[in-house]
Amino acid sequence: MTEQATENRTAIPVTARVSLRVNGVEHHLVVEPRMTLLDALREVIGLTGTKKGCDRGECGACTVHVDGRRVNACLTLAVMQDGHDVTTVEGLGTPENPHPVQRAFVANDALQCGFCTPGQVMAAAACIAEGNATAPHRIREWMSGNLCRCAAYPQIIAAIQEAAQADPVDPAHAR
Amino acid sequence: MSRARTRVDGPAKVAGVARYAADHPGPDLRHLALVTATVPAATISTVDTTAASAAPGVVAVLTHENAPRLAPPVGAPYGGRLPLQDNEVHYDGEPVAVVVADTLDHARAAADLVRVDYEVRAAITDFTAVTDLVVPSPPPRWGPADTNVGTPEPAEVTLARVYTTAARHHSPLEPSATHAEWRDGRLFVRDATQGVFGVRTVLSSVLGLPREDIRVVAEYTGGGFGAKGYVWPHQIIAAMTAVHLGGAVRLVLTRAQSFTSHGYQPPTRQRITVAAHRTGRIAALEHDSVSPTATYGGYVEMAANATRVLYAAPAIRTSHRIAPVNTILPTPMRAPHEGPGAFATESLMDELAHELGVDPLWLRLRNHADVDPTSGLPFAAKDLRACYREGARRFGWERRPLAPRSVRDGHDLVGWGMASAVMATFRFPASARVRLRVDGTVVVEAGCQEIGTGTYTILPQVAADVLGCPADQVTLRLGDTDLPETGMTAGSSTTLSVGSAISAAATTLTAQLAELAGADAVSLTGTTLELDGDPDRVVDLADLFAEHDLVEVTADGSFTPTDTGHSLHSFGAVFAEVAVDEDFGTCRVRRLVAVYNAGRIINPLTARGQMTGGLIWGIGQALLEQSTLDHELGRFVSKDLAGYLVATQADVGELEVAFVGEHDPHSGAIGARGIGELGAVGVAPAIANAVFHATGKRIRSLPITPENLL
Numbered sequence: 001m002t003e004q005a006t007e008n009r010t011a012i013p014v015t016a017r018v019s020l021r022v023n024g025v026e027h028h029l030v031v032e033p034r035m036t037l038l039d040a041l042r043e044v045i046g047l048t049g050t051k052k053g054c055d056r057g058e059c060g061a062c063t064v065h066v067d068g069r070r071v072n073a074c075l076t077l078a079v080m081q082d083g084h085d086v087t088t089v090e091g092l093g094t095p096e097n098p099h100p101v102q103r104a105f106v107a108n109d110a111l112q113c114g115f116c117t118p119g120q121v122m123a124a125a126a127c128i129a130e131g132n133a134t135a136p137h138r139i140r141e142w143m144s145g146n147l148c149r150c151a152a153y154p155q156i157i158a159a160i161q162e163a164a165q166a167d168p169v170d171p172a173h174a175r
Numbered sequence: 176m177s178r179a180r181t182r183v184d185g186p187a188k189v190a191g192v193a194r195y196a197a198d199h200p201g202p203d204l205r206h207l208a209l210v211t212a213t214v215p216a217a218t219i220s221t222v223d224t225t226a227a228s229a230a231p232g233v234v235a236v237l238t239h240e241n242a243p244r245l246a247p248p249v250g251a252p253y254g255g256r257l258p259l260q261d262n263e264v265h266y267d268g269e270p271v272a273v274v275v276a277d278t279l280d281h282a283r284a285a286a287d288l289v290r291v292d293y294e295v296r297a298a299i300t301d302f303t304a305v306t307d308l309v310v311p312s313p314p315p316r317w318g319p320a321d322t323n324v325g326t327p328e329p330a331e332v333t334l335a336r337v338y339t340t341a342a343r344h345h346s347p348l349e350p351s352a353t354h355a356e357w358r359d360g361r362l363f364v365r366d367a368t369q370g371v372f373g374v375r376t377v378l379s380s381v382l383g384l385p386r387e388d389i390r391v392v393a394e395y396t397g398g399g400f401g402a403k404g405y406v407w408p409h410q411i412i413a414a415m416t417a418v419h420l421g422g423a424v425r426l427v428l429t430r431a432q433s434f435t436s437h438g439y440q441p442p443t444r445q446r447i448t449v450a451a452h453r454t455g456r457i458a459a460l461e462h463d464s465v466s467p468t469a470t471y472g473g474y475v476e477m478a479a480n481a482t483r484v485l486y487a488a489p490a491i492r493t494s495h496r497i498a499p500v501n502t503i504l505p506t507p508m509r510a511p512h513e514g515p516g517a518f519a520t521e522s523l524m525d526e527l528a529h530e531l532g533v534d535p536l537w538l539r540l541r542n543h544a545d546v547d548p549t550s551g552l553p554f555a556a557k558d559l560r561a562c563y564r565e566g567a568r569r570f571g572w573e574r575r576p577l578a579p580r581s582v583r584d585g586h587d588l589v590g591w592g593m594a595s596a597v598m599a600t601f602r603f604p605a606s607a608r609v610r611l612r613v614d615g616t617v618v619v620e621a622g623c624q625e626i627g628t629g630t631y632t633i634l635p636q637v638a639a640d641v642l643g644c645p646a647d648q649v650t651l652r653l654g655d656t657d658l659p660e661t662g663m664t665a666g667s668s669t670t671l672s673v674g675s676a677i678s679a680a681a682t683t684l685t686a687q688l689a690e691l692a693g694a695d696a697v698s699l700t701g702t703t704l705e706l707d708g709d710p711d712r713v714v715d716l717a718d719l720f721a722e723h724d725l726v727e728v729t730a731d732g733s734f735t736p737t738d739t740g741h742s743l744h745s746f747g748a749v750f751a752e753v754a755v756d757e758d759f760g761t762c763r764v765r766r767l768v769a770v771y772n773a774g775r776i777i778n779p780l781t782a783r784g785q786m787t788g789g790l791i792w793g794i795g796q797a798l799l800e801q802s803t804l805d806h807e808l809g810r811f812v813s814k815d816l817a818g819y820l821v822a823t824q825a826d827v828g829e830l831e832v833a834f835v836g837e838h839d840p841h842s843g844a845i846g847a848r849g850i851g852e853l854g855a856v857g858v859a860p861a862i863a864n865a866v867f868h869a870t871g872k873r874i875r876s877l878p879i880t881p882e883n884l885l
């Protein structure tokens with residue numbers, strides 16, 4: 001690292017103000033401008049349900065909904081989502097009161113270690129809402145951005161099909 | 176009893192409330208960022224931390240110049256060199272400094288400011304260029320480096336081939352993370368690990384702390400596949416920093432760092448020879464495998480182990496050699512040993528079948544090993560014939576035309592291939608405790624891990640079976656060095672080993688209850704005990720406990736693997752259908768049918784997930800996964816999940832899994848053997864054999880990529 005780079009680094013504005021509505025709750029944050037939405041959720045707001053598998057858009061573990069659309073939270077900065085509505089896995093349902101997708105994941109054994117699961121669940125809910133959960137081959141294609149190293153893939157397809165039948169299109173998630 | 180049961184930890188995991196090692200906040204939590212070597216072999220001439228130390232939020236920067244001194248690790252497998260102790264670099268990615276800061280951002284930014292100058296030395300990363308091969312000293316349960324039994328018979332056909340497999344990275348979705356706290360002279364660690372006791376043992380020895388003053392916890396581990404089995408430098412760095420500075424620290428590896436921080440599956444170069452009679456009987460087998468190890472340690476991939484047990488040859492000779500290179504130490508990865516090895520053995524069998532003009536499945540049955548051909552011992556509850564039979568039936572194997580290139584489907588060449596699967600059964604000593612409370616709840620305690628294999632769900636079923644109660648009445652506490660000690664959750668050993676300990680504890684508990692109740696046998700239902708199988712003789716736990724002045728009844732149990740005089744292996748048969756596009760060279764696995772013989776299956780639901788997961792790992796090994804080393808730079812080229820390809824949803828075709836055989840009375844107390852690794856064995860050769868059947872091209876190097884098939 002050269003002197004030049006060191007100076008540039010310190011010249012960056014230190015903080016930025018961001019308002020995020022997360023799972024219906026308003027959060028006013030003061031963050032480093034380069035902070036990703038993922039780090040803001042996990043490190044600042046303390047919602048650790050959203051996972052960091054790669055921090056560079058390769059795995060989908062960080063999938064959340066922004067204004068109803070699925071987004072890799074590691075690929076967007078918190079400041080870019082100022083004023084937007086963010087839903088994380090914690091906002092989708094709870095262990096006691098699960099969303100149909102969450103219930104179907106458990107029933108179909110669509111998880112093993114569980115680390116990809118929050119991202120899978122969020123992507124699956126969006127996939128159904130988008131109308132892309134019509135047939136197994138179509139679900140496979142539209143869920144291929146979410147890696148599962150435990151490879152619970154067939155069970156994930158089964159869960160999504162089941163949830164899609166239970167809950168055709170949730171209007172809250174329609175684009 | 177075998178019963179499908181959904182995952183106990185499922186609701187917490189799908190709701191995102193299951194907390195992994197990196198998910199625990201703390202008021203005084205500090206964040207660590209590693210600085211890693213950018214060259215594979217060097218002496219550090221200077222390390223300048225001035226700018227980093229002055230950066231916002233930075234608390235400390237530790238390097239080999241100022242880090243606390245560590246003692247050698249003893250008592251558990253450790254895969255690294257001791258971190259930050261000297262100015263030597265032995266592999267790209269070796270930690271050379273750690274930054275401690277108040278936030279993750281600050282730690283990462285300051286890590287970029289640490290300036291390291293190296294006197295670079297010549298490095299070697301290409302193991303095939305190493306001339307001074309070393310005879311390895313594998314752990315005894317892996318078997319000896321070399322074996323040689325029997326006398327080869329004169330034979331009419333001899334095939335000598337070289338097969339190679341690629342370097343692969345485990346890439347669990349959870350990057351390794353260690354949260355360490357030093358308070359009041361005690362160390363508390365939350366770790367992404369497959370073995371809390373190994374972590375404690377290594378930390379105790381390197382930090383010079385008594386084991387009683389260290390507690391290691393892993394409530395959930397986000398996948399391991401071997402990467403989190405041995406202890407590695409990052410865990411020591413986090414613990415050392417916590418002890419040095421006091422309070423809490425968290426170190427999370429970046430995805431890039433995970434390619435150089437906890438081993439990898441070494442590539443193999445396997446020379447294998449079969450001699451056979453025209454009748455199809457094998458006359459001799461030879462299998463010699465070479466794989467790399469680190470310059471500072473000896474890991475051996477026991478690839479030739481598959482050849483030691485699979486076929487009844489009158490003569491079998493195997494050997495393993497290792498080649499020291501400048502990488503981190505390789506380590507077991509799903510599936511180790513037989514995983515890369517069966518590619519050679521089972522591809523060669525297909526070549527022999529083709530050479531002899533016989534059906535590959537017939538050839539395997541012709542040479543079926545009724546006893547272990549190397550040790551001469553009987554197998555424990557082996558029913559591989561049933562796997563072949565049932566797999567062939569489900570797949571429709573009898574409709575397979577013998578000649579390659581005989582089936583087309585539109586633009587695709589279609590091929591069918593098969594292979595055997597085999598995996599040694601690993602067992603570890605384990606202990607467990609079972610508590611029965613007056614309200615009827617049963618708590619099982621064992622310090623093993625849930626890495627995704629279903630431990631939280633399966634082990635309560637084992638206790639429930641013995642006690643006679645529903646599994647929902649039992650909860651399991653695991654992943655904590657305060658609980659009874661077990662081995663690491665690796666090598667598919669946990670259900671068998673810990674399950675056997677739990678079974679023993681639960682058996683003792685029922686005996687105690689029977690004695691208290693004055694009966695010969697008891698069975699638990701809710702808050703009552705049924706005596707001697709008589710529904711009319713029932714006592715209330717509340718009355719029984721009050722009578723004896725008890726609040727709970729507790730029993731301990733243990734499992735010690737003993738030599739039963741058997742060869743302990745699980746088996747399977749894998750059948751694959753592939754479609755190869757001749758113009759593009761792309762290969763798709765349309766379907767896999769796999770039938771396994773692995774003793775008693777306790778939970779068919781989670782077992783199915785283990786096997787389908789293993790099959791998909793096999794697809795990755797066959798067609799996708801390879802970590803390429805740049806031998807000029809001495810480092811892995813793609814340290815990310817865009818360059819290192821793992822199977823995605825779109826890579827998976829139709830998968831069918833079944834089990835045959837029942838209770839194995841030899842391996843442990845509960846009739847089960849390991850299954851998780853087995854599922855990833857035999858898939859790659861089945862696919863490679865199907866590719867040959869489709870295209871007439873014999874690919875002897877994994878992975879099979881489109882350029883091989885054009």
Ligand code: FES
Pocket residue numbers: 051052053054055056057058059060061062063072073074075
């Ligand atoms: S963490 Fe965002 S895609 Fe992997």
Ligand code: FES
Pocket residue numbers: 110111112113114115116117147148149150151152348397398627
């Ligand atoms: S459940 Fe482990 S990565 Fe998907």
